Amino acid sequence: MLRTTLEQWRMFKAVVDHGSFNQAAVIIHKSQSTIHHAVHKLEEVLGVSLLTTKGRKTALTEAGELMLRRANYLLEEAAKLEAIAGTLGSGIETKINIAVDAAFPHEELYKVLETVSTQYPLLRIELIETTLSGTNELIAQGLAEIGLSTFPMTNGLNEEICQINFIAVAYPEHTLHTTGHKLKYEDLKSHRQIVIRDSAMNTNTDSGWLGAEQRWTVSHLRTSIDLVSKGFGFAWLPEPSIRPLLEEGLLRPLNSRARFKAYRSILFKL
Structure with a gap:
């Protein structure tokens, strides 16, 4: 059984934070004698001296410094516990799973997540990266509450957020850049x-042109970008994901007569 209480630790911290029993009493709306009694009880139960008087100021002893660090953690956790209870009571989720197609512009996503986390600091966010119909499957299975998908979803709210331009690209020295004509x-x-x-x-869903006699199939967008930028083949890649490589000249769009561009609508499911 615990021999100390959160209220005793709160009053001890108040004395330290405000420099005296008198100031602590004013700030936390307790009588000075109540705070004196609480701190004295702590010292008695713990068998150590927590505070000492230096002139008109109340200061921590060496043991008090150590105990204050522990008390701060204890009080913070207690505050979080109460906040979580309040969140649950108001019906706000404590955890949310978001399925995100790898083609979605991640910088924009990060900004939104930062805003959400600022407003709901106790909300735990789990991102699940997907490709093609992966997001829709996770939503259908109830494994994600929000989806950023490349395909419309059959149920719930669908809202188009943006269109992403997929560009056919290859390494600058790839032979497809040397044909002398539009491809x-x-x-x-x-x-x-x-x-x-x-x-x-x-x-599993196929998307886009898949007419090449030789194909390398990979599981992640990052792998595809890496292979193409090293000259191992060509691919249709989302422009936001490869913009820095295009600007640096590490990738070049193919000179195409046909329309080697694909557009994907990113939709929102809640």
Whole structure:
């Protein structure tokens, strides 16, 4: 059984924070004698001296410094516990799973998450990165509450957030850049295409042109970008994700006669 109380530790901290028993009494609306008694009881139970008087100021002893650090942690955790209870009582979620297609502009996502976390500091956010129909599957299975998807969802609220331009690109020295003419789909068939696997387990979906005779299929957008930027093939990649590489000249858009661009609507499910 605990021999001390949170209220005793709160009064002890108040004396330290405000420099005297008198000031602490004013700030926390307790009588000076009540605070004196609480701190004295702490010292008696613990068997150590927590405070000492230096002139008109009350100061911590060495043991008091150590106990204050522990008390601060204890009081902070107690405050969090009460805040969580308040959150639950008001119906606000304490944890939320967000399924996000890897093509979504992450810088924009991070800004939104920071705003949400500032408003709800006790909310735990878990991001699940997906490709193609992976987000829709997680929503359907109840494994995510919010989805940023490349395909419309069959139930719930769908809201278009943005359109993302997918650009056919290759390494600057790739032979596709040396043909001297605008490329057709036929020109691409004999070159290696890097494609990303659908992360859904039960409803795999193909998207875009997949006509190359040789394809390397990878699980992550980052891997696809890495392979293309090292000259191992060409791919359609989301422009926001490769913008720095395009600006640095590490990737170049293919000179295409055909429209080698794809647009994906990113939709919101709640």
